Amino acid sequence: MQLLKEAIIEKGVVVSESVLKVDSFLNHQISPTLALEMGKEFKQRFINEAITKVITIESSGIAPALTTALELGVEVVFARKKKSLTMTDNVFRANVYSYTKNETNEITISKDFISADDHVLIIDDFLANGQAALGLAEIVKQAGASVVGIGIVIEKSFQTGRQTLMDAGYRVESLARVASLKNNQVSFLEEATVLS
Amino acid sequence: MQLLKEAIIEKGVVVSESVLKVDSFLNHQISPTLALEMGKEFKQRFINEAITKVITIESSGIAPALTTALELGVEVVFARKKKSLTMTDNVFRANVYSYTKNETNEITISKDFISADDHVLIIDDFLANGQAALGLAEIVKQAGASVVGIGIVIEKSFQTGRQTLMDAGYRVESLARVASLKNNQVSFLEEATVLS
Numbered sequence: 001m002q003l004l005k006e007a008i009i010e011k012g013v014v015v016s017e018s019v020l021k022v023d024s025f026l027n028h029q030i031s032p033t034l035a036l037e038m039g040k041e042f043k044q045r046f047i048n049e050a051i052t053k054v055i056t057i058e059s060s061g062i063a064p065a066l067t068t069a070l071e072l073g074v075e076v077v078f079a080r081k082k083k084s085l086t087m088t089d090n091v092f093r094a095n096v097y098s099y100t101k102n103e104t105n106e107i108t109i110s111k112d113f114i115s116a117d118d119h120v121l122i123i124d125d126f127l128a129n130g131q132a133a134l135g136l137a138e139i140v141k142q143a144g145a146s147v148v149g150i151g152i153v154i155e156k157s158f159q160t161g162r163q164t165l166m167d168a169g170y171r172v173e174s175l176a177r178v179a180s181l182k183n184n185q186v187s188f189l190e191e192a193t194v195l196s
Numbered sequence: 197m198q199l200l201k202e203a204i205i206e207k208g209v210v211v212s213e214s215v216l217k218v219d220s221f222l223n224h225q226i227s228p229t230l231a232l233e234m235g236k237e238f239k240q241r242f243i244n245e246a247i248t249k250v251i252t253i254e255s256s257g258i259a260p261a262l263t264t265a266l267e268l269g270v271e272v273v274f275a276r277k278k279k280s281l282t283m284t285d286n287v288f289r290a291n292v293y294s295y296t297k298n299e300t301n302e303i304t305i306s307k308d309f310i311s312a313d314d315h316v317l318i319i320d321d322f323l324a325n326g327q328a329a330l331g332l333a334e335i336v337k338q339a340g341a342s343v344v345g346i347g348i349v350i351e352k353s354f355q356t357g358r359q360t361l362m363d364a365g366y367r368v369e370s371l372a373r374v375a376s377l378k379n380n381q382v383s384f385l386e387e388a389t390v391l392s
Contacts, residue, residue, distance in 0.1 A: 029273045029309045030258075032266035059254035059274060062226075066259050070228035077225045078255060113225045 001041050001175040005188055007034060008154070008176055014184050018128075018156070019100070026125055026153065027060045038175060039067025042151045045173040046072075046121060049148045053114065055079065055140070056123045057096070057107055057132055064153050065123040072121070077114065079107040079136060092142040094135035099128060107132075109139050116144035127152040127174060130161035137170060149173060156181075157189050197237050197371040201384055203230060204350065210377050214324075214352070215296070222321055222349065223256045234371060235263025238319065238347045241369040242268075245344045247317045249310065251275065251336070253292070253303055253328055260349050261319040268317070273310065275303040275332060288338040290331035295324060303328075305335050312340035323348040323370060326357030333366060345369060352377075353385050 013021040025031040042064070054076040056065035062078050069076035082105065091108040098105065114120065122136045133150045140147050150165055155174035158181075165172050177189040209217040221227040238260070250272040252261035258274050265272035278301065287304040294301065310316065318332045329346050336343050346361055351370035354377075361368050373385040 023306060024308065025271075028276070028306055029271050030262060030265070031271055032262055033269075035262065036266065059258060059276075062255060062258045063262050066226060066228055066231065066262060069226070070232065073229075075221075075225050075227055080224070080255075110219060110224055112220065 001038070003034060003037055004153070004176045007031070008178075008186055012186060014181050014186060017181050018159070020154070020156070020178060020181055020186065022154065026063070030063045032063075035063040035067045036070075038064045038153060039069075039071040041175055042068040042121070042123065042173070043071040045151065046149055049121070050119055051121045051148050052118045053077065053145075054121050054123055055109065055114070055136055057081065057136065060125040061123055064125065064151075068121065068123055068151065075113075077109055079109045079139065081105040081107055092139040094138040094142075096131050096135035098131070107135050107139070111143070114140065114143040114145050118143065118145035119148045120145050121148050122150045123152075124150070125153045127155040127161040127165075127172070128159045130164040133161070133165055133170075134168065137165075137168070151175075154178060197234070199230060199233055200349070200372045203227070204372055204374075204382055208382060210380050210382060213377050214355070216350065216352070216374060216377055216382065218350065222259070226259045228259075231259040231263045232266075234260045234349060235265075235267040237371055238264040238317070238369070239267040241347065242317060242345055245317070246315055247344050248314045249273065249341075250317050250319055251305065251310070251332055252319045253277065253332065256321040257319055260321065260347075264317065264319055264347065271309075273305055275305045275335065277301040277303055288335040290334040290338075292327050292331035294327065303331050303335070307339070310336065310339040310341050314339065314341035315344045316341050317344050318346045319348075320346070321349045323351040323357040323361075323368070324355045326360040329357070329361055329366075330364065333361075333364070347371075350374060 011024045054069040057079045149171035152174040155177045157177045179187045179189045207220045250265040253275045316336045345367035348370040351373045353373045375383045375385045
């Protein structure tokens with residue numbers, strides 16, 4: 001996705017060889033027009049699928065998941081990272097280890113909002129080791145629903161996430177695939193050709 | 197906002213005389229079309245203001261804040277509830293006590309994303325005691341920027357939040373004003389006439 005790559009080049013900050021900070025348009029400040037374009041692009045990537053629901057994890061996944069759900073005409077559910085007081089035990093649960101934050105979060109989605117006949121698109125902001133997406137897929141499995149695919153805004157292709165998710169049998173579509181952050185520079189992999 | 201009131205009546209769950217759960221379209225599952233309508237309505241309410249930025253707090257504020265920012269053609273920043281490892285000390289901070297969760301969170305916004313010449317619209321999902329909105333307003337003040345107003349999706353008008361915010365000098369616009377949750381029923385206040 002060209003617009004996203006340009007935003008990464010212009011506004012992304014390479015913090016280290018493994019950390020890319022995009023707080024100015026995705027993870028803290030959000031560009032609504034760019035988020036809308038992400039939604040349109042995800043719709044195109046999964047145009048041949050009958051998606052009934054989009055799920056993501058709070059907080060940074062919400063914007064691209066919302067715009068994708070808007071384009072698809074379905075509802076979006078964001079998994080919570082810890083159980084809130086007003087949520088009952090009526091939830092699906094999975095554990096997600098974050099390498100960035102060095103902590104394990106339990107993520108939960110209410111059983112009210114995924115059912116066995118759902119075809120679910122998982123959306124997340126970053127793909128590094130694939131743990132967050134796997135946790136969401138685990139929840140979809142618990143619901144007896146099917147995972148249509150996993151849509152990622154920024155994939156760190158030099159980490160193991162994509163391979164992990166593909167090994168688990170999931171289709172992965174990433175809007176930007178970062179090949180390397182070495183020498184303080186962002187370089188991209190070529191995007192796969194999209195048949196639509 | 198009629199569409200929102202209908203959603204509250206049809207899908208809201210009255211948990212107690214003070215707690216209204218709207219997990220099916222706002223706080224956990226989100227209706228993107230309803231969120232889009234909220235954005236349009238907030239734009240109308242503040243049509244005469246020159247807004248340069250929308251701010252909110254993760255996570256439930258993000259959807260209505262994003263759609264409002266989309267309508268206004270500005271960027272949105274969500275305050276974080278705890279400092280992340282990749283965020284430096286370059287932040288504005290405020291403490292927010294949540295009566296629902298019975299805990300105090302530090303909310304932060306990077307100094308990179310609010311500047312002294314910003315005219316900020318604060319958006320949040322619920323208004324109860326006004327603590328979250330006051331915390332956001334405090335951050336805007338620290339930045340030397342001005343608060344144009346506070347847009348709330350659902351106001352619990354039987355609690356003190358609106359009065360607290362008005363006493364502090366802020367304009368408050370709520371899309372739905374809940375007068376009471378007694379007897380397991382939601383009743384609304386009349387909405388103020390909007391001059392546009």
